[in-house]
Amino acid sequence: MSIYDYSVPMAKDAGELNLADYEGKVILIVNTATGCGFTPHYKDLEELYEKYHEKGLEIVDIPCNQFAGQTPGTDDEIHEFCTLKYKTQFPQMKKSNVNGENALPLYDYLKTQKGFEGFGGGPVAIAMKAMLKKQDKDYKNNPDIKWNFTKFVVDREGNVVARIEPTAGMKEVEKCVAALI
Numbered sequence: 323m324s325i326y327d328y329s330v331p332m333a334k335d336a337g338e339l340n341l342a343d344y345e346g347k348v349i350l351i352v353n354t355a356t357g358c359g360f361t362p363h364y365k366d367l368e369e370l371y372e373k374y375h376e377k378g379l380e381i382v383d384i385p386c387n388q389f390a391g392q393t394p395g396t397d398d399e400i401h402e403f404c405t406l407k408y409k410t411q412f413p414q415m416k417k418s419n420v421n422g423e424n425a426l427p428l429y430d431y432l433k434t435q436k437g438f439e440g441f442g443g444g445p446v447a448i449a450m451k452a453m454l455k456k457q458d459k460d461y462k463n464n465p466d467i468k469w470n471f472t473k474f475v476v477d478r479e480g481n482v483v484a485r486i487e488p489t490a491g492m493k494e495v496e497k498c499v500a501a502l503i
Contacts, residue, residue: 366492436485
């Protein structure tokens, strides 16, 4: 199977987003949250979208409430928050799971393509490691999504080329996207 065989439910009962519609484009897939310390990534995501959308970037925003309940609202409330606070223009999907038996099949696929490789260094990374170690001593050895704002970058041929953890700066995300545009 390829990335183009998957679809995700869109918010506001707008049907399904078929990733085959994005064939030939660079795709950034991100699980998001409205009440997380990483929520300001929305600002950077919107700036990235505005800068590269015309050149072929698509962002797939998948709200998820699996991490400390940091996305408690309805799809409508999440959409309103993002558009009012961060003026997001990229499409938003229905709130969904990214881990476990109810995970979107897309995320099962993404995790087989790019597993967890660590949080890097710095104070935020150290804090994430400490928190996760309390929850799952073996967290380093499974491909599960660890937290909100984990980003997957897909090239124009449909290859998952990067998994970027939320502890990485958005400049790293932009560098990866720009190299594919």
